[in-house]
Structures are given as C-alpha cells and as structure tokens.
Amino acid sequence: MSPSERDAVMAAQTEAMPPSAREIARLEESFRLFTRTTQDLESSYKRLTQRAARIDTELAGANRRLHTQVEELERVTRNQRGTLDALPVGVVVMDASGTLIDVNRAAEHMIGRQRDELVGRSRAVIVGPTGDALLTDRDTPDEREVVALDGSKRRLAWSSASLPDGHEVQVLTDRTVATRLREQVSRLDTLAALGEMAAGVAHEIRNPLNGIEGFAALLERAVSKGVTDAGLTRYADNIRRGVREVNTIISNLLTFASPDSIRSGRVDLSALLQGIIDEVRGSHATAKTIRGHFPREGCEDVPGDAIKLKIVFVNLIKNAVEAAGIEGHVDVLLELSERSFLVTVRDDGPGLAPTMRDKLFRPFSTDKPDGTGLGLAIANKLVSLHGGGIEALEAAQGCTFRVTLPRGETPR
Amino acid sequence: MIRHALIADDDDLSREYLAEALRASGIEVSEAVDGRDAQRLFDADRHDLVFSDLRMPGGNGIEVLQAVKTASPRTPVVLVTAYGSVECAVQAMRD
Numbered sequence: 001m002s003p004s005e006r007d008a009v010m011a012a013q014t015e016a017m018p019p020s021a022r023e024i025a026r027l028e029e030s031f032r033l034f035t036r037t038t039q040d041l042e043s044s045y046k047r048l049t050q051r052a053a054r055i056d057t058e059l060a061g062a063n064r065r066l067h068t069q070v071e072e073l074e075r076v077t078r079n080q081r082g083t084l085d086a087l088p089v090g091v092v093v094m095d096a097s098g099t100l101i102d103v104n105r106a107a108e109h110m111i112g113r114q115r116d117e118l119v120g121r122s123r124a125v126i127v128g129p130t131g132d133a134l135l136t137d138r139d140t141p142d143e144r145e146v147v148a149l150d151g152s153k154r155r156l157a158w159s160s161a162s163l164p165d166g167h168e169v170q171v172l173t174d175r176t177v178a179t180r181l182r183e184q185v186s187r188l189d190t191l192a193a194l195g196e197m198a199a200g201v202a203h204e205i206r207n208p209l210n211g212i213e214g215f216a217a218l219l220e221r222a223v224s225k226g227v228t229d230a231g232l233t234r235y236a237d238n239i240r241r242g243v244r245e246v247n248t249i250i251s252n253l254l255t256f257a258s259p260d261s262i263r264s265g266r267v268d269l270s271a272l273l274q275g276i277i278d279e280v281r282g283s284h285a286t287a288k289t290i291r292g293h294f295p296r297e298g299c300e301d302v303p304g305d306a307i308k309l310k311i312v313f314v315n316l317i318k319n320a321v322e323a324a325g326i327e328g329h330v331d332v333l334l335e336l337s338e339r340s341f342l343v344t345v346r347d348d349g350p351g352l353a354p355t356m357r358d359k360l361f362r363p364f365s366t367d368k369p370d371g372t373g374l375g376l377a378i379a380n381k382l383v384s385l386h387g388g389g390i391e392a393l394e395a396a397q398g399c400t401f402r403v404t405l406p407r408g409e410t411p412r
Numbered sequence: 413m414i415r416h417a418l419i420a421d422d423d424d425l426s427r428e429y430l431a432e433a434l435r436a437s438g439i440e441v442s443e444a445v446d447g448r449d450a451q452r453l454f455d456a457d458r459h460d461l462v463f464s465d466l467r468m469p470g471g472n473g474i475e476v477l478q479a480v481k482t483a484s485p486r487t488p489v490v491l492v493t494a495y496g497s498v499e500c501a502v503q504a505m506r507d
Contacts, residue, residue: 203467206494211425218432235432242425353469 090172092135098123101167110172111135112150135170136160143175155179197363200373204249212242252374255311256363262305262385269302269309269341269405270294273332276313280321287324287347290317294334302341304405308382312390315375316345316401323349323399340388341405348398360392379403416440418459420450420476421492422468430463447471451479458484466493 084091090107094100099122103115111118111126111134118126123135132146136158143157155175162168219235270292277292313332320330324347333344352360361380363373376390383390388405417439421427431441442457444450448470454462462480466473473491480489 203494207423208425210494211423211429214426214429214433218429218436238425238428245425 090170090174092118092170092172094123094135094168094170096166096168098168100126106174107172110148110154110156110174112148112152135172200363201249201253204373205246208242208245208249212239212246215239215242249374252378256374256378256381262308262382265304265306267302267304267306267309269299269334269343271300272306272310273313273334273343276310276317277332280314280317287321287328287330288326290321290330290332292332292334295336298336299334299341302405303408304386305382308385309405312379312382312403313343313345315379316343316403319375320345320347320349320399320401323347325349328398336407339407341407343403343405344393344400345403346395346398346400351395351397351399352392357392361390414439414460416442416457416459417461417463418442418444418450418454418457419463420444420447420468420473421463421465422446423465423494426465426492426494447473447476450476454480455483458487460487462487462489464489464491466491 084102084104085106087104087106090110091102091104092100092107092111093102100119103111103118108115108118112128123137126134126149128134128147128149129151130147132144134146134148134156136142138158139160141157141159143155145153145155147153153176157173157175158170160168160170215235215238219232219239222232222235273294274292277290281290317330317332321328324330329348331344331346333342333346335342335344361376363377380390383403383405386405388403390401390403393400393402417434419427419430419434419441420443421430422445427443427445431443434441439461442453442459444453446468447464450462450464451471453459454476462476464473464476473493477489477491480487
C-alpha cells in the first residue's frame with residue numbers, strides 16, 4: 001500500500017469513528033510510525049559504524065604497507081648512494097637537457113666541487129678555470145688533460161651511456177697517476193736506449209780512431225827516423241781512410257737522428273728498385289744474380305719520399321748482396337695487395353744468426369765484419385715514417401726481409 | 413822470443429795498424445777478421461802471441477782466449493776492446 005492509499009484508508013476509518021477514538025487511533029498510528037523510523041535509523045547507524053570500522057582497518061593496513069615501502073625506498077637510496085660513492089670512478093647523471101641530477105664522491109673530487117654545487121647546473125657551465133670542459137659532450141670515449149675547478153691538473157677519461165628514460169650517465173676515470181707512471185717508464189726506456197746507443201757510438205767511433213792514432217804514431221816514428229819512402233803515403237792513406245769511416249758513421253747517425261719527417265711526393269717504386277739493382281750490380285762485390293720482379297703497372301705513383309725510400313731499399317739490397325756472397329742469388333719482388341705495396345728482398349746466404357733476430361732493428365746491432373749496425377735501424381725508422389713496417393720473415397734458407405708501404409694518401 | 417803473432421779484429425784499420433806496428437818490429441803477423449777465423453789460424457800455426465778484439469762476429473774474444481788457453485796455456489793473449497769500461501765490455505759481450 002502506498003502512503004497516499006494508506007492515508008485514504010485512515011481518513012475513511014477516522015470518519016466512521018467517534019472523535020476521541022479517532023484521535024487515539026491517530027496517536028497510536030503516529031507512535032507506530034515513530035517506532036519504525038527509529039528502528040530504521042538504528043539499523044542504518046549500525047551499518048555505518050561497521051563500515052567505518054572496516055575502512056579504519058583497511059586504512060591502517062594501507063598505512064603500514066606505505067610505511068614499509070618508504071623505508072625500503074630509503075634503504076635502497078642509501079645503498080645506491082653508498083655504492084655510488086664507494087666507486088673509484090666518477091659517475092655523473094644528467095637529464096635529457098644536460099642538467100646534472102647526481103654526482104658521486106669520486107666525480108666531486110675529479111671535477112673539484114661538492115655535489116650540491118653541481119647538481120641542478122647544466123653540463124655546459126661545468127668548466128675549469130682555464131676553460132676546459134670537465135664533462136664530455138661526445139658519445140665516444142674522450143681523454144684529455146684538464147685543470148679542474150679546484151685548480152688541480154688532471155688527465156681525465158670519459159665515457160657515457162644513455163639510459164632508457166632519456167638520462168645520461170657519464171663515467172669519469174682519473175688517468176693522472178697512470179699517465180705519469182707511463183711517462184716515467186717511457187723516459188727510462190728512452191734513457192736506456194740512449195745509453196745503449198751512446199755505448200754503440202763510442203765503440204764504432206773508437207775503432208777507426210784507434211787505427212788513426214796508430215798509423216799517426218807509425219808516421220811520426222818513420223818521419224823522426226828520416227824515412228822518406230812510399231810507406232809514409234800508405235800511413236797517411238790509412239789515416240784518411242779512418243777519418244772517412246768516422247765520417248760515414250756520423251752521417252748515418254745523423255740520418256737516424258734526423259727529425260721525424262718525410263717529404264711527401266709520388267715515387268715510381270719499380271723504377272726506384274730497378275735503379276738500385278743496376279747500381280749495386282755495377283759497383284758492389286756483387287752476387288751471381290740480382291733479379292727484380294715487378295708488376296706491369298700500379299706502382300708508378302706510390303706516395304712517399306723518394307730519397308728516404310731509396311735509402312731503405314739500398315740498405316736492404318746491399319745487405320742481401322753481401323749476405324749472398326759472389327755465388328749467391330738475390331731476388332727483389334714488388335707486389336700490390338689491396339691495402340699495401342709489398343717489397344720482398346730475399347737472399348740465399350747463410351741466414352740470420354739466432355742472436356741477431358731480436359735486435360735486428362736496434363742501432364749498432366750487426367753481424368757483418370764491417371757493418372756499423374745502423375742500416376736496418378735507419379731503414380726501419382724511415383719505413384715507419386711512411387706509415388709502413390719492415391720485418392724479417394722466417395725462411396728455410398738465407399734471409400728474407402719484407403717492407404710494407406700503405407697505399408692511399410701520402411703520410412706526413 | 414816472439415816470432416809470429418795472431419791478430420783477430422773485425423775492424424780493418426785497427427787490425428792493420430797493429431799488424432804494421434808488429435811487422436815494423438820484425439814479427440811475422442797473421443790476421444783474422446772473426447773469432448772462428450782466429451781459432452782456425454791458431455790451430456794451424458800455434459802463434460807465440462795473440463791479440464784479439466773482445467767483440468767480433470763469429471766467436472768473441474773470450475772464446476778465442478779459451479781456445480788458445482786450452483790448446484797452449486803458456487801463450488799470452490791480449491784482449492783489446494773499444495768499449496770504454498770493463499763493465500761496458502762485459503755487457504757488450506753479453507748482448
């Protein structure tokens with residue numbers, strides 16, 4: 001029954017009863033309504049209270065979980081910080097625009113500023129007092145000497161990596177000490193080589209000087225005895241020969257010690273080698289045969305210094321001819337490979353002494369009776385200046401040297 | 413009495429000067445350009461005196477000295493070197 005139907009029924013009943021009874025009935029009806037409404041309210045309140053209690057419990061659980069997560073996050077952050085700061089390499093994190101987000105302790109030290117003075121600034125303004133960029137803007141590894149923000153001179157190396165979120169991590173390595181040690185070792189090596197070379201020079205020059213002094217003494221004694229025969233001329237000739245020997249040694253030494261540069265040009269390698277072969281055939285105590293094997297074309301325009309390359313091949317070919325002896329054979333082979341010109345000089349002489357192999361290209365190393373030990377050292381240096389290499393190949397018989405000269409542009 | 417001397421030296425001028433000086437004193441001289449050559453000549457002729465360069469190709473002066481002393485202990489051997497000091501000469505032989 002809807003409220004309006006109920007009211008209509010009540011009105012009909014009320015009209016049928018006497019007034020007092022009608023009022024009582026109305027009162028009773030009102031009381032029943034009040035009681036029902038109160039019961040409804042009570043049950044609604046109970047439901048609300050239960051719901052509030054349930055929400056309270058859920059909230060407390062959520063709070064606990066949140067708290068645990070915050071603690072975990074703090075722990076991870078602390079650990080990450082500790083790990084980053086314990087690293088011996090510098091780590092700098094930047095956002096996509098190059099603004100510093102994080103800097104570890106090693107990076108602070110290398111850049112020369114505390115973290116809070118760096119974070120939030122752009123990579124572009126992290127520059128030392130003399131204008132050195134202290135972070136790299138290259139994708140590829142970079143290494144430079146810099147003056148850091150605290151004024152210290154350092155040699156730093158950078159490498160960088162992009163993170164998936166667009167951030168960039170740069171790793172800085174301090175190479176200052178390693179570089180200094182390497183330089184010291186290199187200096188010691190140079191000094192040792194210099195000492196070895198000085199001993200070699202002394203030995204090579206003292207030999208003819210000894211002869212010069214000896215023949216001068218013989219000359220002096222003969223003259224004081226009044227000797228005037230042809231022997232005197234021979235003494236003087238020997239003195240001059242000794243002086244020429246000393247001069248040759250000094251010239252070779254100067255070639256060896258000349259500044260590290262070559263004159264760029266184009267060289268016809270076949271013609272150069274053929275010319276040397278002809279000269280050696282004509283002037284040297286020669287081998288039985290000296291043969292040149294050259295390609296028809298492709299070697300007329302080799303980048304290089306003609307004079308210096310001639311010195312290289314004269315040395316190699318003369319060595320081969322001397323090693324081969326008068327009954328021996330020498331072959332000079334010129335070949336083209338994809339990247340290089342290859343010159344092979346081969347003799348069928350006795351081959352290299354095993355003790356010579358390791359020091360072939362060191363100055364003053366020789367097993368020739370009249371060698372100064374500078375020829376191969378000079379050849380090696382001149383070939384290196386051309387960007388090439390020289391090596392002694394293993395051979396069943398005799399000795400084979402191969403010179404490799406790069407094709408492509410003239411080295412400087 | 414020294415009649416016949418052997419000189420071993422790979423440096424021509426030094427060897428020839430010493431030979432010249434000895435010949436001027438009336439001594440017959442044999443010349444060798446390396447250690448092996450020197451040992452061969454000494455085995456053949458048993459010289460009264462030997463001069464040897466310390467550092468030569470084909471057998472150094474020490475090897476010549478040992479060979480001569482083994483074959484003929486009383487023969488004097490003079491070792492000659494163009495190296496500045498004993499240490500330098502010893503190092504040169506080691507190299």
